[in-house]
Amino acid sequence: MARIEPIPMDQAPPKARRLLNELVERGVEPGPMVRAMANAPALLRGYLDLTRAMKRTHLDRRITGAHGYSDEQIAEVAGLVSLQLLTGGFNLIAGIHASAEAVRETAPRPAAG
Numbered sequence: 001m002a003r004i005e006p007i008p009m010d011q012a013p014p015k016a017r018r019l020l021n022e023l024v025e026r027g028v029e030p031g032p033m034v035r036a037m038a039n040a041p042a043l044l045r046g047y048l049d050l051t052r053a054m055k056r057t058h059l060d061r062r063i064t065g066a067h068g069y070s071d072e073q074i075a076e077v078a079g080l081v082s083l084q085l086l087t088g089g090f091n092l093i094a095g096i097h098a099s100a101e102a103v104r105e106t107a108p109r110p111a112a113g
Contacts, residue, residue: 003095006035015041
């Protein structure tokens with residue numbers, strides 16, 4: 001059982017409901033983790049801001065050019081690591097556990113060969 005229960009969208013506090021509705025308007029159905037974050041609208045806002053920032057980050061070419069990686073590659077890795085840490089930490093605190101099937105579906109596949 002989750003320690004922090006996901007909030008039904010129609011029962012979310014007004015600030016959180018606006019944020020959840022923004023997701024729905026963009027065609028995203030808020031899952032249990034996001035609806036659990038709606039218990040603390042500031043946390044939900046931070047999570048959503050981080051996901052948006054990942055999509056539009058650009059780094060100075062002097063930093064990325066020296067290593068041969070594009071802005072998008074570095075921003076994607078940094079953003080994914082940040083989101084994984086935030087998501088994992090939240091899930092741990094909230095008592096949300098991934099099903100074995102979900103873990104199998106998202107596990108990296110070994111390279112063929």
